[in-house]
Amino acid sequence: MRSRELDPSASPLDYYGYELRRCREAAGLTLAQLGAIVFCTGSLIGQIETAARVPQRDFSERVDAALGTDGLFSRLVGLVLRSQLPGWFQPYAEMEAKAAYISTYQCQLVYGLLQTEAYARAVLSVEHSKRLDEMVAARLDRQRILEREQPPVLWVVLDEAVLHRAIGGREVMRGQLAHLLDLFGQPWMEIQVLPFSAGEHTGMMGSFTLLRFDSEPDLHYNESYDQGHMTANPQVIRERSVGYARLQAAALSPRDSADLITRVMEERYGEQPERDASAVA
Numbered sequence: 001m002r003s004r005e006l007d008p009s010a011s012p013l014d015y016y017g018y019e020l021r022r023c024r025e026a027a028g029l030t031l032a033q034l035g036a037i038v039f040c041t042g043s044l045i046g047q048i049e050t051a052a053r054v055p056q057r058d059f060s061e062r063v064d065a066a067l068g069t070d071g072l073f074s075r076l077v078g079l080v081l082r083s084q085l086p087g088w089f090q091p092y093a094e095m096e097a098k099a100a101y102i103s104t105y106q107c108q109l110v111y112g113l114l115q116t117e118a119y120a121r122a123v124l125s126v127e128h129s130k131r132l133d134e135m136v137a138a139r140l141d142r143q144r145i146l147e148r149e150q151p152p153v154l155w156v157v158l159d160e161a162v163l164h165r166a167i168g169g170r171e172v173m174r175g176q177l178a179h180l181l182d183l184f185g186q187p188w189m190e191i192q193v194l195p196f197s198a199g200e201h202t203g204m205m206g207s208f209t210l211l212r213f214d215s216e217p218d219l220h221y222n223e224s225y226d227q228g229h230m231t232a233n234p235q236v237i238r239e240r241s242v243g244y245a246r247l248q249a250a251a252l253s254p255r256d257s258a259d260l261i262t263r264v265m266e267e268r269y270g271e272q273p274e275r276d277a278s279a280v281a
Helices: 012-026 032-038 042-049 055-065 072-083 090-098 118-123 129-147 161-163 171-183 236-249 254-269
Strands: 102-104 152-160 187-195 208-212 219-223 228-231
Touching: 012 042, 012 055, 012 072, 032 055, 042 152, 055 072, 072 090, 072 118, 090 129, 090 208, 090 219, 090 228, 102 236, 118 129, 118 171, 152 161, 152 236, 161 187, 161 254, 171 187, 171 254, 187 236, 187 254, 208 236, 219 236
Parallel strands: 102 152, 152 187
Antiparallel strands: 102 208, 208 219, 219 228
């Protein structure tokens, strides 16, 4: 059987499957019996045990409770989900999770840590339709750092274009902008919008992120189509830090940014009156 051939050292997903099968058998449960306890099919359990399916966090929590594994699978699932991110992005995700201060400028999309599930699904469906569920789960799992007792300080500058780019359609965008508005007022987060009226600015070369740590050198990160680039070069950090400060100065205040987001949400993505089919142009 394929399940007996799993190499637990091959990947986090293989290790998870190997451990799930070992713990299930140690508990004397069949696939169907464990499935009934954690509210899924025995077939799904089997697929996860053979590394054919990626487990989710809620599934892992239920398995820990069912098998009495003291949080083993809840810990492992983070590694599994991170391994589903593109290989070139994984080093950044690891550093992002350790950062004490994150400042980012985004000119195309809402920053990943602030995306709703529907928005993330629409974005990722363009390139990852065959692994969409796994990619969405991995992206949402990154957001768990914002739920920590001491989350990183997060400062986000969004180009106004981000608000107008209709990712996923009207309902998805309305939900995404409403989510941004819900985040205003968080003591550890600020969101600003860089308006079209700002004209030329220091972020015209594209999106970038600065990560600061309690005991490690600062990092600058930017990415292209299929690769990310991180550097701790002091000159780059200095230049981009000054550039980011200028973006903050050119952007709307948080309060005015919230007003603009509200206006775009209502005017561009609000309820639209039905067109009268009999109307004549």
